[in-house]
Amino acid sequence: MACGLARMAEMVNTADPMGIGAQGREPGFDQRVWAMVARIPPGQLATYGQIAELIGAWGCARQVGWALRRLPLPSPIPWHRVVNARGCIAMSPGREGSDWIQADLLRAEGIPVDAEGRLPLARYRWRMELA
DNA sequence: GACTTGACATGGA
DNA sequence: CTCCATGCCAAGT
Numbered sequence A: 001m002a003c004g005l006a007r008m009a010e011m012v013n014t015a016d017p018m019g020i021g022a023q024g025r026e027p028g029f030d031q032r033v034w035a036m037v038a039r040i041p042p043g044q045l046a047t048y049g050q051i052a053e054l055i056g057a058w059g060c061a062r063q064v065g066w067a068l069r070r071l072p073l074p075s076p077i078p079w080h081r082v083v084n085a086r087g088c089i090a091m092s093p094g095r096e097g098s099d100w101i102q103a104d105l106l107r108a109e110g111i112p113v114d115a116e117g118r119l120p121l122a123r124y125r126w127r128m129e130l131a
Numbered sequence B: 001g002a003c004t005t006g007a008c009a010t011g012g013a
Numbered sequence C: 001c002t003c004c005a006t007g008c009c010a011a012g013t
Helices: A005-013 A029-038 A048-054 A061-069 A098-108
Strands: none
Touching: A029 A048, A029 A061, A048 A061
16 A cells, blocks of 8 residues: 555545556555666666655655565566665565675676675665756 | 564664 | 664565
8 A cells, every 4th residue: 555645645646547546455556666666777776765755655665675575586677776775785585696686787787886785875876856 | 453574764872 | 884763564474
């Protein structure tokens, strides 16, 4: 479902041609997360909270994490460009090695990742207003 | 139904 | 900088 204040914004906004938000369970949440993630330019990064905010789910960073967890791999969605606000790669439960895959993909795009999985988020952070 | 856990965020110690 | 507490919501037990 929509999250907190985002629920209000969603009801007012009503930008759901498919009637997605009209459902009690909001089945299109994952789709919206993936669509937004897909908009992240190569070589740039976004945080879970940032994605949540962009899709109108303010404060629902965790749900973004769940949406990406449900993402079937391999996938065309650049999920590797999403990191936490601390500027490091988050590990995925049940998916051993997904962390190094993510690090590798990011390095391939020119973003340095150290052994700790940390990266210069401030430098590569995606700013939609510049897009 | 509650209780716990989690790919998070934020602010204070 | 790191660690801890709090808020958040969904899924699992």
